Amino acid sequence: xxxxxxxxxxxxxxxxxxxxxxxxxxxxxxxxxxxxxxxxxxxxxxxxxxxxxxxxxxxxxxxxxxxxxxxxxxxxxxxxxxxxxxxxxxxxxxxxxxxxxxxxxxxxxxxxxxxxxxxxxxxxxxxxxxxxxxxxxxxxxxxxxxxxxxxxxxxxxxxxxxxxxxxxxxxxxxxxxxxxxxxxxxxxxxxxxxxxxxxxxxxxxxxxxxxxxxxxxxxxxxxxxxxxxxxxxxxxxxxxxxxxxxxxxxxxxxxxxxxxxxxxxxxxxxxxxxxxxxxxxxxxxxxxxxxxxxxxxxxxxxxxxxxxxxxxxxxxxxxxxxxxxxxxxxxxxxxxxxxxxxxxxxxxxxxxxxxxxxxxxxxxxxxxxxxxxxxxxxxxxxxxxxxxxxxxxxxxxxxxxxxx
Numbered sequence: 001x002x003x004x005x006x007x008x009x010x011x012x013x014x015x016x017x018x019x020x021x022x023x024x025x026x027x028x029x030x031x032x033x034x035x036x037x038x039x040x041x042x043x044x045x046x047x048x049x050x051x052x053x054x055x056x057x058x059x060x061x062x063x064x065x066x067x068x069x070x071x072x073x074x075x076x077x078x079x080x081x082x083x084x085x086x087x088x089x090x091x092x093x094x095x096x097x098x099x100x101x102x103x104x105x106x107x108x109x110x111x112x113x114x115x116x117x118x119x120x121x122x123x124x125x126x127x128x129x130x131x132x133x134x135x136x137x138x139x140x141x142x143x144x145x146x147x148x149x150x151x152x153x154x155x156x157x158x159x160x161x162x163x164x165x166x167x168x169x170x171x172x173x174x175x176x177x178x179x180x181x182x183x184x185x186x187x188x189x190x191x192x193x194x195x196x197x198x199x200x201x202x203x204x205x206x207x208x209x210x211x212x213x214x215x216x217x218x219x220x221x222x223x224x225x226x227x228x229x230x231x232x233x234x235x236x237x238x239x240x241x242x243x244x245x246x247x248x249x250x251x252x253x254x255x256x257x258x259x260x261x262x263x264x265x266x267x268x269x270x271x272x273x274x275x276x277x278x279x280x281x282x283x284x285x286x287x288x289x290x291x292x293x294x295x296x297x298x299x300x301x302x303x304x305x306x307x308x309x310x311x312x313x314x315x316x317x318x319x320x321x322x323x324x325x326x327x328x329x330x331x332x333x334x335x336x337x338x339x340x341x342x343x344x345x346x347x348x349x350x351x352x353x354x355x356x357x358x359x360x361x362x363x364x365x366x367x368x369x370x371x372x373x374x375x376x377x378x379x380x381x382x383x384x385x386x387x388x389x390x391x392x393x394x395x396x397x398x399x400x401x402x403x404x
Contacts, residue, residue, distance in 0.1 A: 029221040029230070029320045030265060031366055034330070034373045035172045036158040037385050043158045044172065048329030048385035050371050051173035053155040053219040054265060063116045066095060066134040069123035071184050076136055078203055080195035090193050091206075092117055095134060097245060098210040101229075102218060104250030107263040107271040107341065110218075126179035128154055130166025132217070134210075136191075137184045148189065148234055149182045149209050151216035178217040180210070194244065201238035208241035209234060211253055219265055220258075221367040224304045224359040225318050228255040232363040260317035263341040276342040278307055281335040282321060282352050284396070294388035299335015302361060302368055302392030303352045307339045310347040317342055320355075320364050322393075323371060330387035331371045354394040361392035368392055 032050035036043075045051075055062065068088055070076055079090040099115040126135040142150050154177040156169030163176040183189060192203035208229075215230050223230040227242075235241040242253035251259065263274055282300040301322035309316050321337025342348065355361055361368065374386035 029223055029261070029318075029364055029367050030219050031153060031155065031216075031221055032370045033155045033157050033173055034370070037328075037382060038378075038380065039158050043160060047327035048331075048373070048382075048387075049325035049327060050331060052265060053153060053173055053175050055175050055218060056167075056170065062099065062114070062132070063118070064095065064099070064132045064134060065118045065120050065125065066092070067123060067125040067136060067138065068119050068121055069125075069137045071137050074187055074190065076182070076184050076190060077206060078190055078192040078196045078200050080193065080199075088119065090195065092119070094193050094207050094210060097250075098207055099214050100250050101211050101245050101253050102214055102251070102262065104245075105254070105259045105262050107259075107268050107274045108266045109268050110262060110266045111268075126152075126181055128163055128177055130162070130164030130177050132178040134180045134182075136182045138181060139185050140181055142181070143183045143185060147183060148204060149180065149213050151213045152179045152181070153177070153216065153219075175217070175219065180213045180217065182209070194240065197238060197240065204234060204237055205240045208239075208253070211241075215258070218262070220261060221320075222359065222363045223255075223257055223261070223318060224320070224355060224364070225255060225257040225306065225315050226358070227315065228257040228318075229253055230258055230261070232359060256314060256316045257318055260339075260341055267341060274341045274343050276344045276346075277338055277340045278342065278348060278350055279336070279338040280305075280350075282337065282398075283335050294390055296387070297333045297390050299333065300352075300393045300396055301333045301335070301390050302355060302364075302394070303335075303337070303396075304355055304359075305337045305339065305350065305352045307342060308349045308351070310349050316348070320367055321352075329385050330373075331389075333387075333390055352398050354396055355392060356394040361394065364392075 031053040033053060034048055034050050035045050037048050077091060079087045081087060081090050095117050096115055103110050124138050126133045126138050153175055154163055156174045156176055158172060160168050162168040166176050169176060190203040191206040192200045193206050197205050212229055220230050222232040245252045282303045303321055305321050306318040307316050317339045319337050319339050322335055323331045323333050324336035325331045368389055372387040372389045373381055374388055375381045
C-alpha cells in the first residue's frame, strides 16, 4: 500500500453495453495465473484461460507464522501494553482480527475459515518456503518510496507443484506460499495497534494495513473503488479504514465491493440471493483507434466497470474488464466484463471509466499482465495458446447505449 495520485486525459470514445446474464465471464480484480499447458491436460487442465488464485480448502485452518523480531530503535510497532509478553499478545490479536474480517461475509464459504497463528523468532522468516509468514522487520527491494506493506504470493500453474515444506498443489490456481512484509526501514514510519492508535496520531493503523494485505493473501488484486478495503492507498496516519470489526459484524471494515469480490472468489453454493451477473462489452466507437500492437484487440482493455445500487447509491461491485476466455484459450481482448454475485431483485446503475485517476494501471498490473503466456515469456509455449496482454487503455470517454 502506498500513497500517490496520477491524472490523465481521455480522447477516445467508447460505447458501453450492459445486459443481465447468468454466464460468469472476466471477473473481479484478482491475481490470475495461466496454467502450464505444456504439461498433460490431467495436470494443467488443458486450457490456457487464466485461473484465479485462491487458497486450497476454505474449511480448514489457514496457518500463519509471524516474526517476533521487531524494530526497537525507533519502535516499528507501537502497542498500548509495553510489557514484552503484552506487546506480542496485542500484535497477535491484531493478526487474528485482521484475518477474521474476511471470514464473516455472508454468501462466501470463507465463513468457516479458521486461522492458526504461531510465532517465530527468526528475523528473515519470509521467503518461498511453503510457510505463510508475516514479517515486520525484514527489508526487501520491493520497499520503494511510499510503500508501507506488500504481499508476495506464489500460485500453482499446474497440479503437483510444491514449495518448500508445503503440500503439493491439488489444483491449478492454488496459493502455495504467502508472505506479508511491513516496511521496517523508514525511521519516520511506525504502525500502531488499535488500542494505541488514538494516542499515536503519527502512526499508521496496523489493523487496516494488515486486513488489506490479508486480502492479497486470499487472491485479491487492488480495487479502484475508494471505499473498498482493497483500494491501493493507505488511510491517513492515526486513522482506521472503515468501521472497526465487532463480534456481531466481524466484516465491518470491508466495503460492499470487497464482499462481492469475496463471494465471487469463494462462492457459497447454498446462497440463492446473490446469484445475479451484469455483463457486457466496452467497445470502441472507432475501431481504427484500437492499439495496433498486439494484434487481436477488439475492445477496450482495462476499463473500470462499476455497479451501483439504484436505491441507495452505494457501490456494490466493480471489475477491471476488457477480456474473456473460453477453453482451450488464450484470453481474447474483446472488451468483455462481468460483475458477478449480485443480489437479485434489485436495480443497478452501471458506469465505466478509465484508470487515469488516483488508481492507475500500475496498481492493477498483477492482474493485467498475468493473463497471457507466450513463446517470449515462456520458450516453447504453444503458439495457438499464447497471447500478449495489451496496455491498459486509459484514453477513452464513455457514452452509453441501451442493450438489444
